Amino acid sequence: MYRIIVVVLLGALGWAACDQVAPVRFVPEYVVESYQIAGEPLQPVWLTRTLPLEARYVPDSVRVRGAQVRIALLDAQGMLERWYPYEEHPEAPGYYVPVPLVREVRVRPLRRYRLEARMPDGTLLTAETTVPDTFRVLGVNLDSVRYRSEVRLELFMTRSEYPGRQAVYIITTEALEPTEENLTPLGRALYEDSTFTLDEMRVSGSPILNEAHYVEAADGTLRLQLPWLAVLFYGPNRVTISALDDNLYDLIRTQSVQQGGSTLSPGEIPAVLEHVEGGRGVFGSYARVQYTFVVTR
Known part of the structure; x- marks a missing residue:
């Protein structure tokens, strides 16, 4: 932030x-x-x-x-x-x-x-x-995912509450091994076409998420897919969802x-x-x- x-x-x-x-x-x-x-x-x-x-x-x-x-x-x-x-x-x-x-x-x-x-x-x-209000991750579909595969990382989570309106979220992805060798094709394109350093690219963020980005189940829990645009490095990544x-x-x-x-x-x-x-x-x-x-x- x-x-x-x-x-x-x-x-x-x-x-x-x-x-x-x-x-x-x-x-x-x-x-x-x-x-x-x-x-x-x-x-x-x-x-x-x-x-x-x-x-x-x-x-x-x-x-x-x-x-x-x-x-x-x-x-x-x-x-x-x-x-x-x-x-x-x-x-x-x-x-x-x-x-x-x-x-x-x-x-x-x-x-x-x-x-x-x-x-x-x-x-x-x-x-x-x-x-x-606080919320929590109930489960995920994968611990490891191949870049740009048809199956994306999905998180199943409870909903945060906020007085007077629906909760709004953003996603940030932090690469835990942000080396040049670990750059994804998108990450490499950004790195070579800009003045960004690897450290500046270590954390990437999404726009504000609306209902088009997640699915609500009958019990009120949410299923959210991680967009590939948020992934700039191969290897371990930490995804944070913030309300x-x-x-x-x-x-x-x-x-x-x-x-x-x-x-x-x-x-x-x-x-x-x-x-x-x-x-x-x-x-x-x-x-x-x-x-x-x-x-x-």
Whole structure:
């Protein structure tokens, strides 16, 4: 998830630059990035600043030091139930982690959390997320599958729940042995025709999945087929299926429009939805299941 916000912000800034009829004075903004995972310990928070388009990116120059960060668990009425304080990691400026006392606290599914980050200049950045429900893999049809065979990997899983709408998913595939020798034909074509490194290609992701990508059984369980486009390397691969909260759902679907995944004309392209007050970025959550399989030649 970490690279999503970088791409989104670059796209958003590029679109803003094209949309202006006259130069405007650059005003730095604070950027948050944090992804909470249902059933897993509280996750870190990254805080940075935006840069002018012409500025050279130097990590130390954009990291926000000395902020006061905390996350609240809210009750059903949106009132405070408990605070979880964070501290800046001593070896990583701008990287905030839960204090030791709450480091093993698990994120509760179907609960709402609120982030508050007070910047050194007094600016308050806030955001909220409702965590999707957990789900699980019930079984798979194969542990090993031949690349591009007619029989694809199928996962049988329970359904995640989300308040007010159907659950939406994305698939990511992580190659566990991402070597040049293990590139699939699609992976090799991407590698040779682009500037991507093997490490950058190690993890590939799908668009948001709709009902056309899975089959629902009578008992409500789902059967999902792994698309071959998600497989760039032979050998062991870890597939992750993530159910998204509203913040990540809005970010990813509007990001795809900004990057050309739409037939809308330029004047109709909507802005990227970020759901952050006092800054930019994403404070989102998701539930996930994972399974490791082998792709053979």
